[in-house]
Amino acid sequence: MNDRAPLALSVEDLTVAYHSKPAIWDIDLGVPEGVLMAIVGPNGAGKSTLIKAVLNLIPRAAGTVSFYGSPYEQARSLVGYVPQRGSVDWDFPTSVLDVVTMGLYGKLGWLRRPRRKERDLALFALEQVGLLDLVDRQISQLSGGQQQRTFLARALVQDAQIYFMDEPFAAVDAITERAIVKILHQLKERGKTVLVVHHDLQTVEDYFDWVTLLNVEVVASGPAAEVFTPENLQKTYGGRVSYLHDGQVLAAGD
Amino acid sequence: MMVLERWLIELLLTFVARDEINAFLRSPQNTATIIGCLIAVSGALLGTFLLLRGMALTSDAISHTVLLGIVVAFLLMTDVFGMAGDTSSPWLILGASLAGVGTVVLTELLYRSGLLRQDAALGLAFPLLFAIAVILVSRFAEDVHLDEDAVLVGEIGLAWANTNSHCFENCATVTINPDHPQAKMTRQCRNCRELGISPRDDGAEFVEICSNCGSYSPAQAWQAGYLQKEPLLVFFPKSITVTLIMTVLSLLFVLVFYKELKLTTFDAALAKALGFRPGVMNYALMILVSLVAVGAFDAVGSILVIAFFIIPPAAAYLLSDRLAIMLLLGPLIGAVGAFFGYDLARGKFFGIIEVGAVIAGLNRISGLDLLEEWDSSISASMVLMIFAIFLLAWVLSPRYGLISTLIRRANQSRRFDDQVVLAHIHNHQFTDRHLTELRVKTLHIHFRWTARKTGRVLARLRALGLVAVVDGFAELTARGETQVHAFRNAMFEARNIPDID
Numbered sequence: 001m002n003d004r005a006p007l008a009l010s011v012e013d014l015t016v017a018y019h020s021k022p023a024i025w026d027i028d029l030g031v032p033e034g035v036l037m038a039i040v041g042p043n044g045a046g047k048s049t050l051i052k053a054v055l056n057l058i059p060r061a062a063g064t065v066s067f068y069g070s071p072y073e074q075a076r077s078l079v080g081y082v083p084q085r086g087s088v089d090w091d092f093p094t095s096v097l098d099v100v101t102m103g104l105y106g107k108l109g110w111l112r113r114p115r116r117k118e119r120d121l122a123l124f125a126l127e128q129v130g131l132l133d134l135v136d137r138q139i140s141q142l143s144g145g146q147q148q149r150t151f152l153a154r155a156l157v158q159d160a161q162i163y164f165m166d167e168p169f170a171a172v173d174a175i176t177e178r179a180i181v182k183i184l185h186q187l188k189e190r191g192k193t194v195l196v197v198h199h200d201l202q203t204v205e206d207y208f209d210w211v212t213l214l215n216v217e218v219v220a221s222g223p224a225a226e227v228f229t230p231e232n233l234q235k236t237y238g239g240r241v242s243y244l245h246d247g248q249v250l251a252a253g254d
Numbered sequence: 255m256m257v258l259e260r261w262l263i264e265l266l267l268t269f270v271a272r273d274e275i276n277a278f279l280r281s282p283q284n285t286a287t288i289i290g291c292l293i294a295v296s297g298a299l300l301g302t303f304l305l306l307r308g309m310a311l312t313s314d315a316i317s318h319t320v321l322l323g324i325v326v327a328f329l330l331m332t333d334v335f336g337m338a339g340d341t342s343s344p345w346l347i348l349g350a351s352l353a354g355v356g357t358v359v360l361t362e363l364l365y366r367s368g369l370l371r372q373d374a375a376l377g378l379a380f381p382l383l384f385a386i387a388v389i390l391v392s393r394f395a396e397d398v399h400l401d402e403d404a405v406l407v408g409e410i411g412l413a414w415a416n417t418n419s420h421c422f423e424n425c426a427t428v429t430i431n432p433d434h435p436q437a438k439m440t441r442q443c444r445n446c447r448e449l450g451i452s453p454r455d456d457g458a459e460f461v462e463i464c465s466n467c468g469s470y471s472p473a474q475a476w477q478a479g480y481l482q483k484e485p486l487l488v489f490f491p492k493s494i495t496v497t498l499i500m501t502v503l504s505l506l507f508v509l510v511f512y513k514e515l516k517l518t519t520f521d522a523a524l525a526k527a528l529g530f531r532p533g534v535m536n537y538a539l540m541i542l543v544s545l546v547a548v549g550a551f552d553a554v555g556s557i558l559v560i561a562f563f564i565i566p567p568a569a570a571y572l573l574s575d576r577l578a579i580m581l582l583l584g585p586l587i588g589a590v591g592a593f594f595g596y597d598l599a600r601g602k603f604f605g606i607i608e609v610g611a612v613i614a615g616l617n618r619i620s621g622l623d624l625l626e627e628w629d630s631s632i633s634a635s636m637v638l639m640i641f642a643i644f645l646l647a648w649v650l651s652p653r654y655g656l657i658s659t660l661i662r663r664a665n666q667s668r669r670f671d672d673q674v675v676l677a678h679i680h681n682h683q684f685t686d687r688h689l690t691e692l693r694v695k696t697l698h699i700h701f702r703w704t705a706r707k708t709g710r711v712l713a714r715l716r717a718l719g720l721v722a723v724v725d726g727f728a729e730l731t732a733r734g735e736t737q738v739h740a741f742r743n744a745m746f747e748a749r750n751i752p753d754i755d
Contacts, residue, residue, distance in 0.1 A: 019368060052523075055527050056526070056527075057523050057526055057527060073529075076527075076528065076529050079527070081523075081524060081527045083521065083523050083524065087521070087523060088520055088521045089306070089308075089520070092306060092519070092520050092577075093306070093571065093574060093575045093576055093577045093579075093580055094516070094520065094575075094576065094577055095576065098516075099520070102516075102517050102520070102521065102524065103524075105513060105514075105517050105525075105528055105530070106527075106528030106529055106530075108513070109529075110514065110530070111510065111511075111513075111514075112513075113512075113513060114513070138575040140575070154524075
């Protein structure tokens with residue numbers, strides 16, 4: 001890699017512990033600007049923990065994180081976050097449009113109310129994810145895929161430079177999956193950096209150009225073509241090769 | 255507080271005469287209803303967020319532990335600082351809100367230890383603090399008005415009697431000193447007790463004592479007969495002021511921080527990522543809940559106040575799926591319940607049915623001898639009325655109510671039955687097995703339904719013109735064929751959401 005390319009995200013010596021048991025251990029990670037990166041690893045590898053710690057949502061035991069050279073507090077407006085779908089109560093009395101508008105609250109700051117301009121931005125984001133017909137729908141009436149796209153629209157509306165998505169592909173229909181991939185690529189074309197916690201090893205190389213293999217520690221990180229190899233996967237998943245689909249992974253190693 | 259009351263009364267005086275205000279507030283019903291409605295409004299506003307945060311029980315905990323704050327502040331005031339004990343003093347309110355926040359902090363600490371679950375931590379923290387409060391009350395505060403009844407249900411019916419007086423005209427404050435013509439001077443023996451002698455005995459020394467010296471507020475002076483002209487007084491119940499302040503604070507909090515409350519309630523992680531402070535919002539909410547609980551303490555006690563927090567938002571939640579509308583409906587439901595609750599306590603149900611008459615009827619029918627005179631706790635009756643409204647919402651809510659849910663399920667199951675039969679005919683007609691599969695007489699065997707149910711569904715489908723029976727065999731009509739295609743397509747489309755391009 002060209003060392004002079006700006007790092008969108010730089011993580012140094014990051015450790016997070018739950019009850020003094022490390023969930024992620026001494027993570028060093030440099031993510032260049034403009035990549036679509038999959039964070040891959042077995043259950044309990046600390047993938048979500050990594051994202052949450054990077055975004056200051058959980059306390060760090062050690063380490064520093066910087067976005068374009070700045071700590072999170074100063075880089076907030078550069079960062080967009082798509083949490084796991086199950087992290088909120090979908091019976092909350094609110095509409096799709098309202099949830100998407102929440103993505104703009106950070107820019108509005110304390111006390112300022114969303115107005116016509118914010119509404120238009122939210123509608124535009126909903127158009128991009130194909131939910132324009134459902135803007136006034138109560139969110140409990142959405143399918144899983146529609147919920148995920150609502151979250152995606154909420155992140156898009158933030159107009160960030162670097163996006164963190166926690167399992168956006170979990171339990172969504174094929175059409176939503178294609179829609180999300182399409183949006184990921186649009187983001188990349190616009191020079192955004194996207195980090196995605198991903199589970200499906202079969203699609204890693206199709207969807208992403210950068211991969212971080214994680215199992216409490218970083219096993220490997222870099223361009224998908226170099227990093228996503230059977231050896232590295234073996235190291236990441238240990239004996240649990242049942243995760244792997246031989247043909248697919250071997251083909252990747254060729 | 256006095257300033258606020260005075261300002262409020264002056265505002266009122268521009269609309270109504272002084273006598274009318276006094277007459278209005280002297281009615282126990284009016285004062286109780288106003289206080290009940292104010293508690294209901296402030297409770298429902300904050301309760302909406304408690305409910306949506308899954309913290310309904312936190313209001314329970316807080317309302318109990320504010321008692322500890324009240325007692326500790328009361329004891330500090332009276333025993334340590336020597337002030338007069340007054341349950342609507344700002345110090346008590348401060349103490350109570352600290353105790354409320356203390357409960358939340360204690361619960362969080364227990365929970366964060368990782369050794370207890372959240373509900374267990376809560377269930378542990380508040381009885382502990384409540385028990386301490388009860389012991390303090392029984393040990394040190396026996397003679398104050400913090401008795402168990404007041405703690406349980408409050409004294410909203412007596413709120414009218416506990417007033418501040420405000421004077422608007424002829425407001426002479428009277429100071430009586432020994433030179434005053436109306437001073438009552440008596441002679442008192444100065445050394446009788448010391449020497450064990452009677453005042454008649456020799457050697458008794460006397461001092462002149464003024465028995466009524468001191469300063470009198472206009473209200474006191476008029477009552478004692480020291481004023482020639484009657485001062486124009488307005489008596490304002492203290493509880494109204496306290497609950498009004500709590501309502502205004504709650505309203506301001508929800509209006510000003512509506513966006514922040516919504517975000518931190520719905521998605522605390524995003525709120526944090528966007529630079530808001532979910533923790534701060536949470537504690538602000540808890541402080542206000544404590545304030546409302548202590549403001550309501552005099553009126554409805556520490557247990558029934560929970561109902562004012564939780565039931566109206568729960569009813570509103572069934573009636574609306576927009577937060578803003580919930581925030582309008584909740585207080586409305588609470589206020590209506592409080593309003594009719596007073597009537598219920600006095601024996602009238604929604605102003606229509608006389609409870610006494612109903613009991614009399616029951617007595618006649620059953621031969622029981624129940625007391626026909628109906629006069630019960632006002633605060634408890636208010637809670638009952640609020641619950642009655644919740645019950646109405648639960649049964650009748652157009653979208654989430656019991657009845658509409660039952661109807662919807664019945665419709666769905668009927669439609670499903672229709673589709674099962676239509677699809678069966680569609681799949682088997684024009685096949686070589688249609689003779690066995692589609693014979694009307696044996697059709698029910700294939701579905702494992704009763705013959706009656708099959709007959710009913712078939713009759714419905716024939717009436718709708720979707721199925722015809724020819725020579726004892728069922729077949730689809732042209733319309734039936736279209737219908738099958740329609741629902742099959744709809745079924746597949748349900749999985750396909752509009753594609754993106």
